[in-house]
Amino acid sequence: MNILVLMKQTFDTEEKIVIQKGEIQEEGVEFVIKPYDEYAVEEAVRLCEEHGGEVTVITLGPSRAESALRTALAMGADKAIIIEHEEEVEIIEAELPLLITAQQGLNEPRYPSVSDSRKICKSRATWP
Numbered sequence: 669m670n671i672l673v674l675m676k677q678t679f680d681t682e683e684k685i686v687i688q689k690g691e692i693q694e695e696g697v698e699f700v701i702k703p704y705d706e707y708a709v710e711e712a713v714r715l716c717e718e719h720g721g722e723v724t725v726i727t728l729g730p731s732r733a734e735s736a737l738r739t740a741l742a743m744g745a746d747k748a749i750i751i752e753h754e755e756e757v758e759i760i761e762a763e764l765p766l767l768i769t770a771q772q773g774l775n776e777p778r779y780p781s782v783s784d785s786r787k788i789c790k791s792r793a794t795w796p
Contacts, residue, residue: 669721671712673745675705677729677736701736706743706777708770713744713778722746728756743778 679685680698687693701709712723724747725740727733737748 669716669719671716671721671723673705673708673712673723673725673740675709675725675727675736675740676702677727677733678702699732699736701739704770704772707772707774709740709743709745710775710777711770714775716746717744724749726751728753 677699678701680700681703683697685692685697709723709725715721716723723745725737725745726749727737728751730752731750733750737750741748
């Protein structure tokens with residue numbers, strides 16, 4: 669079973685959001701994997717551990733999103749893809765079953781140590 673998990677980065681929930689001249693200021697702000705996407709990564713990893721296969725995580729965003737992909741790799745994902753593109757619309761058709769989202773309580777995401785993430789990222793990361 670091969671599973672593709674779509675994920676995004678968001679502000680850490682502890683961050684203070686500053687708006688200047690109508691724009692959100694990102695300087696000095698910490699970004700994390702969107703919490704619900706963490707549940708999706710964890711569930712995909714669990715399914716592959718149980719049934720075999722591989723987990724690929726993909727995100728659309730600026731180069732800073734690479735840190736979120738590294739976290740997903742450290743959680744157990746096998747491959748990671750980042751798409752940097754200013755024009756963000758594409759229609760994708762897929763056959764069922766298809767998981768679009770995950771919710772809190774589905775599982776408890778594993779959080780890797782720093783040494784685990786370095787080891788796994790070096791051996792598993794694939795960047796276009």
